[in-house]
Amino acid sequence: MFNIPTVNVKATGENIVRLRKKAGLSVKDIQDVCGFATPQAIYKWQQGLALPTVDNLVLLAYMFGVTVDEILVVDKINQAKSA
Numbered sequence: 001m002f003n004i005p006t007v008n009v010k011a012t013g014e015n016i017v018r019l020r021k022k023a024g025l026s027v028k029d030i031q032d033v034c035g036f037a038t039p040q041a042i043y044k045w046q047q048g049l050a051l052p053t054v055d056n057l058v059l060l061a062y063m064f065g066v067t068v069d070e071i072l073v074v075d076k077i078n079q080a081k082s083a
Helices: 009-022 027-034 040-047 054-064
Strands: 002-007 074-079
Touching: 009 040, 009 054, 027 040, 027 054
Parallel strands: none
Antiparallel strands: 002 074
8 A cells, every 4th residue: 555645625725825814915916926817816726626836836835935835735545556
């Protein structure tokens, strides 16, 4: 048996909301830094409907003053090793 990590999208979204608020940032602030015309992508991240791209994760980490690992919530699922 071995563990295969998976990103928990819902928990990661909740983490983004928590870290954004802790950093004193609005959705509009993130929208402006990421260069989005609308905030829809950010709302999808926060609701756990989508994940930020790697480059946007790096921007979020910088804005929140954390590492990318502190944004992502990773779960491990046991999988049987195939023969």
